Amino acid sequence: MNVLIAVALILIGTAGTLVVVIQDPLRQALTVSLFGILLGILFFAVQAPDVALSEIVVGAVALPLMILLALAKVRGGTR
Amino acid sequence: MTPRARRLLFFASAPVLGIVVAAGLFGLPRFGHSDAQYGQVLNAVSVPERHITDVVTAVNFDYRSVDTMGEEFIFFAAVAGVVLLLGAQADESPGHVEDAATGRWVPPTSDAVRVLGLALVGPTVLFALYVIAHGHLTPGGGFQGGVVLATAVLLVYLAGEHQHLHNLYPDRAIEGLEAGGAAGYVVLGVAGLALSGSFLANWAPLGQVGHLNSAGIVPLINVAVGAEVAAGFVLLLSAFLHQTLILRRRRPTPDEPVDPLERSA
Amino acid sequence: MSVLAYGVAAWLLLIGLWGVVTSRNLVHQVICVSVVQASTYVLLVAIGYRVGAVAPVFSGIRVGTIAVDPVVQALCLTDVVVGTTVTALLLALVVQWHKRTGSLDPDQLNERD
Numbered sequence: 532m533n534v535l536i537a538v539a540l541i542l543i544g545t546a547g548t549l550v551v552v553i554q555d556p557l558r559q560a561l562t563v564s565l566f567g568i569l570l571g572i573l574f575f576a577v578q579a580p581d582v583a584l585s586e587i588v589v590g591a592v593a594l595p596l597m598i599l600l601a602l603a604k605v606r607g608g609t610r
Numbered sequence: 611m612t613p614r615a616r617r618l619l620f621f622a623s624a625p626v627l628g629i630v631v632a633a634g635l636f637g638l639p640r641f642g643h644s645d646a647q648y649g650q651v652l653n654a655v656s657v658p659e660r661h662i663t664d665v666v667t668a669v670n671f672d673y674r675s676v677d678t679m680g681e682e683f684i685f686f687a688a689v690a691g692v693v694l695l696l697g698a699q700a701d702e703s704p705g706h707v708e709d710a711a712t713g714r715w716v717p718p719t720s721d722a723v724r725v726l727g728l729a730l731v732g733p734t735v736l737f738a739l740y741v742i743a744h745g746h747l748t749p750g751g752g753f754q755g756g757v758v759l760a761t762a763v764l765l766v767y768l769a770g771e772h773q774h775l776h777n778l779y780p781d782r783a784i785e786g787l788e789a790g791g792a793a794g795y796v797v798l799g800v801a802g803l804a805l806s807g808s809f810l811a812n813w814a815p816l817g818q819v820g821h822l823n824s825a826g827i828v829p830l831i832n833v834a835v836g837a838e839v840a841a842g843f844v845l846l847l848s849a850f851l852h853q854t855l856i857l858r859r860r861r862p863t864p865d866e867p868v869d870p871l872e873r874s875a
Numbered sequence: 876m877s878v879l880a881y882g883v884a885a886w887l888l889l890i891g892l893w894g895v896v897t898s899r900n901l902v903h904q905v906i907c908v909s910v911v912q913a914s915t916y917v918l919l920v921a922i923g924y925r926v927g928a929v930a931p932v933f934s935g936i937r938v939g940t941i942a943v944d945p946v947v948q949a950l951c952l953t954d955v956v957v958g959t960t961v962t963a964l965l966l967a968l969v970v971q972w973h974k975r976t977g978s979l980d981p982d983q984l985n986e987r988d
Contacts, residue, residue, distance in 0.1 A: 533876065533926075540883045543917065547887045547910050551894035556902040563906055570913060574951075577920050578930040578943045580749035581666045584741075585955040586916070588757045593843060594909070594959050596764070600850040601902060601966040605973045613897070613982060620896045624889060631885045641877040642926035649923065649944035653931055657938045665931040665942070669949035681953040688960040695967040747934050753956045820934060839956065846963050853970065 539573040560598040567591050661816045662746045662825040670751065671831045675810045679795055682835060686792050689842040696849040719769065727769025734762035742836035746825040752832040756839025763844045767851065781848065784841045791838025798827050798834065880921040887914035901969045901979045905962060912958045916951050923947035 546566040553559045567590020574583035611619075639645055652673065653665055662668045670678050719727075738759035745751030802811035817824035887910060894907030923944030929936060931945035973979055 537876065537879060540879050540917075543913075544883045544886055547913065548890055550910055551890050551907055554900065554903060556900060556906065559903060559906050563909070566910075566913070570916065573917070574920060577924045578928060579920050579923075579948045579951070580930050580932070581664070581751065581754070582916070582920060582948050582951045582955065584749055584754045585757070585952050588754060588761065589955055589959045592761050592764070593757060593846075594962065596847065597850060597959075597963050597966055598902065598906065600847075600854050601970050604850075604854040604970050605902065605979060613899075617897055620893060624893070627892075628885065628889060631888065635881040635885060638877075638881065638922065641880040641921055642924055644923055644925050644944055646923070646944050646946070649931075649946045652945055653933075653942050654939065657933050663932060663934040665933070665945040666948045666952065669945050670952065674946075674949065678953060681957050684957050685960050688957070688964045691964045692960075692967045695964075695971050749930070749932055751952075753952060757956060842960070846960070849967070850963075 535576045536573065539569060539576055543569050543573060556598065556602055560595045560602070563598065564591050564595040567594065657819060660812065660825055660828075661819045662828060663819060664746055664748060664750075666749070667745045667751045667828065667832070668825075671746075671828045671835075672812055672825070675799075675831065678835075679799065679810070682792060682795060682838060685839065685842055686788070689788065689845055692846055693849050696853040724769045727765045731762050731765050731769075734758065734765060738762060738836075738840070742832055743822065743829065745832040746828045747820065747822070752835025753839055755832075756836040757843060759836065759840035760843030760847070763840075764847060767847070781845075784844050784848070788838050788841035788845060791834045791836070791841065794834035794837070795831060798830055802827070880924075881918065884914045884918035884921065887911070887917065898981060901972065901981055902966070904981060905965045905969060908965065909958065909962050912954075912962075916955065919947045919951050919954075 543566070546562065546569050550559055550562045550566055553562055567586055570590060571583045571587035574580075574586055652669060656662055656665045656668045660668055660672055662672065738755045738761075740755075741750035741758060742752055742755030745755065799810040802813050803809045805811070805813040812826035812828070814826040814830070816826050823829065891907050891911035891914060894910065895904055898904040898907060923946070925941060925943050928941045928943045931942040931948065933940075933942075969979070972984075976983070
C-alpha cells in the first residue's frame with residue numbers, strides 16, 4: 532500500500548505541474564480530469580473512500596464539463 | 611504592474627512562502643502516525659452512541675452538522691450566483707441551438723451514443739439513490755449521491771439535445787427542489803430545537819446498528835442534502851448550456867463598437 | 876515518505892500560485908486556482924492517515940479496530956463539492972467578462988474604460 536501511495540503522490544505532483552504549464556485551456560480541461568482521477572486513487576489508497584467518491588464524480592464529470600462549456604461560449608466570441 | 615515585474619515579485623516572495631510552509635509542515639507528526647485524539651474518540655463512540663457505522667457521515671451530519679449546513683449554503687449561494695450571471699441579460703434573447711464555436715449547426719447525436727446514454731440513465735439514478743440512502747452505513751451520503759444524480763440528468767443531455775433536457779426538467783421544478791432541500795435541512799434543525807432543546811439535535815429514534823432506518827435524523831438530512839446538491843448541479847449545467855447554446859446577443863448597443871478588436875482605438 | 880506527502884501538498888500550492896500569477900488567459904487562471912484547492916485536500920488527507928489502519932467505516936468490522944482520522948475526511952468531502960461550485964461561479968464571471976469586453980487577458984482587467 533505504501534508503494535501505491537508514493538506512486539500516486541508522484542503522479543499527482545506531475546499532473547498538477549502539467550495542468551499549470553499547459554497554456555491552452557482546452558487541453559488543460561482534459562488534464563484536470565486526469566488530475567481528478569489521480570486524486571481519487573490517492574484518496575482510496577489513504578483509506579478515505581468518501582472523499583474518493585466525491586473527488587471522482589466531481590473531478591471527472593462536473594469540472595471538465597463546466598470548463599468545456601465555458602470555453603465553447605468564449606471561443607465563439609473571439610471571431 | 612507589468613507581467614515581468616509580477617513574475618520577479620513572485621520569484622522574490624515564493625522562497626519566503628516556501629520556507630514558512632516548510633517550517634509549518636515540519637511540525638506535523640510523521641506521515642502515517644497521526645495522533646489526533648478527537649478522531650480516535652469519535653471512531654470509538656460513534657457506533658454505540660449514535661448507531662451509525664460510517665463515522666465520516668456521523669461527523670458531517672451529526673457531530674458537526676452546523677458546519678455542513680454552512681457548507682450547504684455556500685453551495686446554494688454559488689449556484690444562485692451562477693444562475694444570475696448566466697441568465698438572459700438585457701441585450702440577449704434565445705435563438706435556435708447553434709454551436710457558437712464554429713457557427714455550424716449542431717449535428718444530431720449518433721445512435722450508439724443515444725442508446726447507451728439512455729440505457730445508463732436508469733442504473734445511474736438507482737445508484738445515486740442507493741448512495742444517498744446508505745450514507746450512514748457505507749461510504750456515501752448526500753453530497754456524493756447528489757452529484758451522481760446530476761450526472762444521470764447530464765446523460766439525458768448527452769443522449770439527446772438541449773431541448774429534451776429542458777422539456778424533461780423544467781426550471782421551476784428544479785429550483786423548487788433545490789430550495790426545498792436547503793430548507794429541509796433548517797427545518798430538521800429547528801425540529802431538533804423544538805423537540806430536544808438544541809439546534810440539529812438528533813431527535814429521531816436511533817434504531818438498530820446496520821439497519822436502513824437507524825441513526826436518527828441522519829438519513830433525512832442525507833435526503834435533503836442529496837436533493838439540494840443534485841438540483842443545484844442540474845441548475846449549474848442548465849445555466850451553462852443555456853448560455854452557450856441558446857442565448858444570442860440581440861444587437862450591439864450604440865456605445866460599444868461592433869468589432870471587439872477595435873475597443874481601445 | 877513524510878517529505879513526499881507533505882512536499883507534494885506544498886509543491887501543488889506553489890505551482891498553482893505560480894500559474895495564477897503568470898497566467899495569460901482567464902480560464903487558465905481559474906483552473907490554477909482549483910489546483911491550489913487540490914493541495915489542501917492532499918494535505919488534509921495526509922494528516923489523518925495511519926499506517927495499517929482501515930477506513931473509518933465499521934459496517935462488518937469490529938468497533939475498536941484502528942482506523943484513520945474521520946474528521947479531516949469530513950472536512951475534505953464537503954470541500955471538494957463546494958470548491959467545484961465556486962470554480963463554476965468564477966467561470967461564469969469569466970464568460971460574462973468576455974462577453975462585455977471580448978478579451979480573456981488578465982492584464983486588461985484594469986483597463987476597462
